[in-house]
Amino acid sequence: MSVLSGFLLKSGSIQFxxxxxxxxxxxxxxxxxxxxxxxxxxxxxxxxxELPALKDGEFLAAAEYLSVDPYMRAYAPRVKTGKTFxxxxxxxxxxxxxPDFPEGKYIVGEYGWRTHxxxxxxxxxxxxxxxxxxxxxxxxxxxxxxxxxxxPGNTAYFGLLEICKPKAGETxxxxxAAGAVGSHVGQIxxxxxxxxxxxxxxxxxxxxxxxxxxxxxxxxxxxxxxKAKLKEYAPNKIDCYFDNVGGGISSLIMMxxxxxxxxxxxxxxxxxNETELPKAPIVQYPMTFNQLKMExxxxxxxxxxxxxxxxxxxxxxxxxxxxxxxxxTNGFENMYEAFTDMLRGGNIGKAIVKV
Ligand SMILES: NC(=O)c1ccc[n+]([C@@H]2O[C@H](COP(=O)([O-])OP(=O)(O)OC[C@H]3O[C@@H](n4cnc5c(N)ncnc54)[C@H](OP(=O)(O)O)[C@@H]3O)[C@@H](O)[C@H]2O)c1
Numbered sequence: 001m002s003v004l005s006g007f008l009l010k011s012g013s014i015q016f017x018x019x020x021x022x023x024x025x026x027x028x029x030x031x032x033x034x035x036x037x038x039x040x041x042x043x044x045x046x047x048x049x050e051l052p053a054l055k056d057g058e059f060l061a062a063a064e065y066l067s068v069d070p071y072m073r074a075y076a077p078r079v080k081t082g083k084t085f086x087x088x089x090x091x092x093x094x095x096x097x098x099p100d101f102p103e104g105k106y107i108v109g110e111y112g113w114r115t116h117x118x119x120x121x122x123x124x125x126x127x128x129x130x131x132x133x134x135x136x137x138x139x140x141x142x143x144x145x146x147x148x149x150x151x152p153g154n155t156a157y158f159g160l161l162e163i164c165k166p167k168a169g170e171t172x173x174x175x176x177a178a179g180a181v182g183s184h185v186g187q188i189x190x191x192x193x194x195x196x197x198x199x200x201x202x203x204x205x206x207x208x209x210x211x212x213x214x215x216x217x218x219x220x221x222x223x224x225x226x227k228a229k230l231k232e233y234a235p236n237k238i239d240c241y242f243d244n245v246g247g248g249i250s251s252l253i254m255m256x257x258x259x260x261x262x263x264x265x266x267x268x269x270x271x272x273n274e275t276e277l278p279k280a281p282i283v284q285y286p287m288t289f290n291q292l293k294m295e296x297x298x299x300x301x302x303x304x305x306x307x308x309x310x311x312x313x314x315x316x317x318x319x320x321x322x323x324x325x326x327x328x329t330n331g332f333e334n335m336y337e338a339f340t341d342m343l344r345g346g347n348i349g350k351a352i353v354k355v
Contacts, residue, residue: 024051024060026116029335031085035076038273038343041336044085044113051118059101061091061109061117061131066332066353067146068339069180073272084112090134090145091117107131108145113335115355128300135307140317147180147350148317148324154309155266155299156184161192162302163264163295164240168193171234173253176244177215178205180350181266184313185242186215187322194240197233199226199249201345208348213323221249230256237261245270251281257290265296273343325349 030045054060066089079086089109096103101121109131110124111117124130134145147153159181166172172189176182177198186209189196197217198209206218217233219226226249230238237258243250246268254263271278286292302309316322327347329338332355342351 023053024116024118025049026051026114027332028084028112028114031076031079031081031083033081035073035273037275039073039076039336039340044336046333049114051116054095054097054118056097057120058118059096059098059103059121060094061107061111061119062094063089063091063109063111063115063117063332063355064106065090065143065146065355066113066335067151068335068342068351068353069152070267070269070272070343072339073343074267074269084114086110087112088146088151089114090142101131101133106134106142106145108134108150115332126300128303132306135310137314138318140314143326143328143352143354144324146352147326148184148313148322149310151299152180152350153184153313154302154306155181156188157309157313158299158302158305159264159266159297160185160188160240160242163297164242164262166192166194166240169195170239171195171197171236172240172242173197173199173234173238174242174244175199175221175249175253176267176269177209177218178202178348179244180347182242182244183209183213183325183349184322187213187316189240190214191316191321195234197238205348208325226252227256240264242266243268247271247278248281251283251286254283254286254290254292257286257292259291261290261292263292263294265294269343327351329353331355 026049028047028049030047032045033043035043067087089111091107091109093101093103093105098121121131166189172194174182174185177186178200186196186198196215198215199219199221201222209215209218219229238256239258239261241253241263243265244267247270325348335353338353
């Protein structure tokens with residue numbers, strides 16, 4: 001192709017034509033079909049989209065890491081089919097006509113499963129920022145802004161400390177303990193001087209929780225006799241329960257709690273792939289007789305303290321008190337595999353995709 005007839009300079013998916021007008025081609029996963037049970041690959045469609053030139057107030061962001069999270073399964077019924085599937089990403093600002101989002105900066109953007117986005121930076125309809133500038137993380141990897149130094153990290157920090165309010169010497173149990181939120185909650189509980197029991201779905205995860213993260217005990221919810229293990233590991237019963245999964249195991253744990261125990265209800269992944277709303281095992285019995293306090297939350301409740309959580313978690317990492325495991329899948333085209341692998345329990349710590 002001659003220079004005059006219009007040469008193309010390829011740089012990723014950013015191209016220049018003969019008159020040097022830059023145009024951007026984004027890859028995006030479109031939500032084609034509402035999930036029925038476990039998500040299928042055919043529920044998504046990978047497309048190319050040409051993005052418009054920037055207007056005043058807009059900027060162009062290129063994804064470097066994308067997050068796959070359980071909430072994507074839980075909230076999917078709220079996403080319109082035909083639209084980009086939901087999700088957060090770490091993106092670099094390539095070009096900007098918005099002084100609040102300068103070129104070269106990194107952001108966490110709520111742009112969904114797509115490689116490039118033109119954004120105006122305005123909050124979403126629910127008031128949550130559509131993008132926030134990642135503060136200085138020192139020499140820590142930028143990917144942590146999707147995990148321990150981002151939404152899951154703040155979920156662990158505020159969800160445990162503000163709702164369970166654990167005291168030194170108390171016993172804290174965590175379901176979903178080897179995941180992004182759970183592995184972090186257990187480490188904070190240890191920092192606060194508590195005895196920590198993690199519940200997860202494989203012995204490999206259990207070994208890692210105890211040997212690497214310093215959990216005191218581990219229960220494999222798939223193979224252990226949970227009731228017997230609770231008796232063995234918590235002879236003084238349980239004071240705080242950080243519930244990531246819901247379902248039958250939660251009722252069992254609640255029966256084994258101390259008077260005035262506290263339960264932070266973070267999620268219910270055991271039911272997210274059910275086609276019918278799961279029937280709740282009875283909670284009134286343990287709630288009444290153990291006089292428990294149970295409170296659900298969404299992490300955005302603490303939006304006004306967002307940077308406080310990040311700062312504290314960063315300090316704990318720098319003091320060597322907090323480890324930040326990640327399970328990284330390479331390649332944007334592997335979003336579906338990363339998402340469903342996480343839903344099946346294939347991840348240890350935060351599941352992310354590197355573009
Ligand atoms: N309230 C909030 O604001 C908020 C914010 C973030 C996350 N969350 C919730 O917190 C929970 C954990 O999220 P995360 O991002 O940290 O995910 P994650 O724990 O890193 O990944 C999901 C894990 O769930 C476990 N799992 C899958 N099916 C299960 C089942 N039927 N029963 C028990 N465990 C199952 C798997 O581990 P195993 O191998 O152990 O099965 C899997 O690794 C989710 O419920 C999520 O919705 C809530």
